[in-house]
Amino acid sequence: MILKTSLFGKVYAFQSVMEVMAKANEEKSGDRLAGVAANSAEERVAAKVVLAQLQLKDLFNNPAVPYEKDEVTRIIVDQVNLRIYESIKNWTVEEFREWLLDTNTTDFNIKHISRGLTAEMIAAVTKLMSNLDLVVAAKKIHIEKTANTTIGRAGTFSARLQPNHPTDDPDGIMASLMEGLSYGIGDAVIGLNPVDDSTESVKRVLHRFEEFRSEWDIPTQTCVLAHVKTQMEAMKQGAPTGLVFQSIAGSEKGNTAFGFDGGTISDANQMALETGMAAGPNVMYFETGQGSELSSDAHYGCDQLTMEARCYGFAKKYDPFLVNTVVGFIGPEYLYDSKQVIRAGLEDHFMGKLTGISMGVDVCYTNHMKTDQNDIENLSVLLTAAGCTYIMGIPHGDDVMLNYQTTGYHETATLRDTFGLKPISEFDQWMEKMGLSENGKLTSRAGDASIFLK
Known part of the structure; x- marks a missing residue:
């Protein structure tokens, strides 16, 4: 050597x-x-x-x-x-x-x-x-995983519907959810980042999501992105949990800083298979992002790309339905400008797929980075060309709870149209049934959330 x-x-x-x-x-x-x-x-x-x-x-x-x-x-x-x-x-x-x-x-x-x-x-x-x-x-790499539906099939491009709200107001959450669905967003997952991380709050949102999903017979899965232990407690108390979420790191020390270990994830996975609402076998959802290990002094002198790759190796053991890198969320301390964000997004997507996991990207940035929405659109196009499994869908690409910028509802719709892609098959059929799309194209009803108001 x-x-x-x-x-x-x-x-x-x-x-x-x-x-x-x-x-x-x-x-x-x-x-x-x-x-x-x-x-x-x-x-x-x-x-x-x-x-x-x-x-x-x-x-x-x-x-x-x-x-x-x-x-x-x-x-x-x-x-x-x-x-x-x-x-x-x-x-x-x-x-x-x-x-x-x-x-x-x-x-x-x-x-x-x-x-x-x-x-x-x-x-x-x-x-x-x-x-x-x-x-x-x-x-070249195609990774398919199944929860209630199957993600990653050739010809598809999916999106997580992220209806975050600064106060977890149920009506505000549901308004964003309805609008997003009307644009064909949410076939990957309907997933909320909660302000209130308590078990009661998680249960309340999960019940609301499941009631709405069942009422409209929506072929997707739901998730509240609280700490994994909070979600496990909610499941114990009967909450209708779809996917189980956790942010992960590339070292044991980093995961300890996040408040869990491999045993916790194994227990959560088993609990979701036994009592959750997703049919499976893939029921876990992980998020990562270059630089998180440095934040907790858990990088052991290694570069952030290598530690990020180790996140995917850890995730692989639990065969998740979804993994995504929140590529520009941590800030300019880790990815300074658009050039670094674009590079990191392409790196993370490739590494996840080569690892063998179902990989998406939250194509995003914070307001104090040297990046703007054009850069995010550039990366979104590159990722779609690279066969990215899914991206995020947030009202106008502006997350008013997490205070960062990402992709909105229109980006996914436009990328699907430009590259000749569709949502997950069952979700695509549901959209046609609802009159929201026809032959893979959005109709004039798209964007009209009032179709869900009785």
Whole structure:
């Protein structure tokens, strides 16, 4: 294993695999804040040169956090199919990239190899890819998962309906929900971020969602994005829970800061299968975002892309229905501007699909970032071209509760129309029955929430 190279007459030597990984990463303000970024463009190129020649076994043998110290590492490594790993362990990262981009490499081939990968291998190959590479490689991979309906089928593009309200006012929530549904939003999930994280509040919203879903026979799933333990208590008390949600991190220390461990997620998954409203077998919903581990001092000196890849390796064990990266939500401390947000969104989407999970993106930004709505639309187009499973749908793209900007109802409708895509099949049929669409096109009734008022 060689950790140095000569570039333009200067020798660049790195002390560890993780230093190579960090300095090979594209420019991210979070890596700079953590003190792990390359000091110059030349050093970044040198790190990429070294990384390209590392073998996959070098990454297997040098996880971001040691196996004996970290539950996330153990979960990732213990899932590896060793027979497949043995067949690819001598590939260089450069050869792995070329194989992924080869026109003869298919979805079947990639899913097979995926079973022999660790998160560090996935992060490494991502660092060698251009933005277009990330689009091309991700487009090849199709991940289908089933709760009440099946997401990820070819020709579909879905959206989470996120009817957040600054005071959890039931009427305000339902107004946003009705309008969103009338635009064809919500086939992935109807999911609320609550202001009030109490069990009683979660139960109240879940009951309201399920009553409405049942009344209008809407083929989708519901979720209130409270802490996983709060949702478990709500289930114990009889709340009609669809998907069970939790934000996750790429290290045990990060998950501890979020207030849970792998055992908690296993228990929640089992409880949802036994008592939840979703038919399954995929009933979990996870959210991630580059930089969260730095926020809790749980990154172990590693770059944020590598820690993000480990989130997906952790999520894979629980076979979730949905995972999404909230790509620009944490702020400019981690992703400074539109260039970094667009890059991170494409990276995360590709890494999630290569891991084998049902991957979406909350294409978003905060108001103090050097980003605007045009940048978000640019990323949305790139992600749709890359075969992204789903994005968010929020009134006018402005979340008045979480105070950030994302995609609205019109973006999903426009992207579907532009790329010739439809919602999940059952949801698409429901829209036609409601007169909201015809032959895959929205009708004049779309956007009229009053159709749900009796």
